[in-house]
Amino acid sequence: EPEVTQTPSHQVTQMGQEVILRCVPISNHLYFYWYRQILGQKVEFLVSFYNNEISEKSEIFDDQFSVERPDGSNFTLKIRSTKLEDSAMYFCASSEGRQINQPQHFGDGTRLSIL
Amino acid sequence: AQKITQTQPGMFVQEKEAVTLDCTYDTSDPSYGLFWYKQPSSGEMIFLIYQGSYDQQNATEGRYSLNFQKARKSANLVISASQLGDSAMYFCAMRPYGNNRLAFGKGNQVVVIP
Numbered sequence: 366e367p368e369v370t371q372t373p374s375h376q377v378t379q380m381g382q383e384v385i386l387r388c389v390p391i392s393n394h395l396y397f398y399w400y401r402q403i404l405g406q407k408v409e410f411l412v413s414f415y416n417n418e419i420s421e422k423s424e425i426f427d428d429q430f431s432v433e434r435p436d437g438s439n440f441t442l443k444i445r446s447t448k449l450e451d452s453a454m455y456f457c458a459s460s461e462g463r464q465i466n467q468p469q470h471f472g473d474g475t476r477l478s479i480l
Numbered sequence: 481a482q483k484i485t486q487t488q489p490g491m492f493v494q495e496k497e498a499v500t501l502d503c504t505y506d507t508s509d510p511s512y513g514l515f516w517y518k519q520p521s522s523g524e525m526i527f528l529i530y531q532g533s534y535d536q537q538n539a540t541e542g543r544y545s546l547n548f549q550k551a552r553k554s555a556n557l558v559i560s561a562s563q564l565g566d567s568a569m570y571f572c573a574m575r576p577y578g579n580n581r582l583a584f585g586k587g588n589q590v591v592v593i594p
Contacts (some may be wrong), residue, residue, distance in 0.1 A: 406586075408525070408571065413580035421580040456525055465513040465577050466532055471525035480557070 369472035371457050377478045378447055386442045386475045388457030397440045398458040398469055399432065401425070408456065415438065415463075444477075452479045483593045484585035493562045493592050495505045501557040501588040502549070503572030512578035514555040516544070519569040519587070522593050528570075531555055 372388045390397050400410040412422040414432055431443045435436045442461075444451055454476050458469040483506040493499040505514070514531040531539040531546045539546045547556040555574075559566055569589050574584040 402580075407571075408584040410581035410583070416573040423581065447554075454523060454566070458525075463578075463580065465511065465575065466530060468527045468530055469513055469582060471517070472529055475523075476523070 369457055369459055369470055371455075371472035371475050375476045377480060380449060380465070381446055384444050384447055384477065386444075386455050386457075386477070388440045388472055389438050390440055390457065390459030391461075391470060392438070394459035394461050394470075396420075396463060396469075397432075397434070397452070398460075399442045400456045400458065400471075402452045402456065403411045403450075410443070430460065431447040432474075447477075447479045448460060449479050452477060472479050482509075482512075482574055482576065483573060484583055485509075485554075486572055486585035486588050489587035490591065493590060493594050494552045494564075495560055495562055496593055497562060498558060498560045498564075499562055499590060501559070501570050501572075502554070503556055503585060504552070504554045505572070505574050506553060507574065507576060509576035510564050513575050513577075514546070514548070515554075515573045515575070515582065516546070516552070516557045517573060517584075519565075520565075521568070521572060525571070529557070550580040562590075562592065564592050566590060567592045 370438045397414045402408045442474045458471045460469045485504045492512045512533045518526045529544045532583045545558045569587045571587045572585045
């Protein structure tokens with residue numbers, strides 16, 4: 366069964382550094398998403414992306430964050446000038462369309478640890 | 481804004497027994513979708529089942545079924561014939577029609593014991 370793949374599985378970065386989290390969505394999917402889950406807390410929506418532009422973003426997704434689809438397969442989340450509170454599990458997800466009955470399929474996540 | 485409530489404490493379930501996980505939600509949107517995801521200790525999020533707000537029948541997917549009560553705004557997940565591999569955190573989530581973001585609850589922890 367096709368799946369969303371994320372790399373790396375674990376990223377350790379010094380505070381203040383930039384980090385890029387990578388995702389390969391399911392190949393026929395058109396909508397892409399990033400979520401994060403701080404340890405012990407809810408999964409939170411960050412951003413959705415369609416047709417090479419952001420379609421929706423949350424209040425968490427400020428100027429520190431950016432997303433990009435650099436080629437036909439990858440979807441990246443860049444976090445500039447990382448802070449301790451950016452430590453979390455980051456999930457990429459994709460869906461075939463925006464219809465309400467089309468679920469978002471998640472990758473295995475990247476655990477980001479900021480030191 | 482949508483609010484998803486999952487308040488059950490961690491649950492221990494005997495293998496082969498059924499377990500019901502509670503989820504209530506609050507929304508003013510007339511049309512929405514409800515989803516359940518499973519998160520094992522390894523961390524991945526696995527989609528389990530979907531229920532549309534206008535669906536006449538409760539959703540079923542293998543051993544998973546939804547007890548959807550729209551008037552009460554509840555969408556409880558029932559796992560039948562529990563297996564050891566069902567031990568995980570289970571998240572209820574909803575998405576209003578026309579909206580991209582999934583809103584998640586805090587999750588229910590299930591441990592299946594032999």
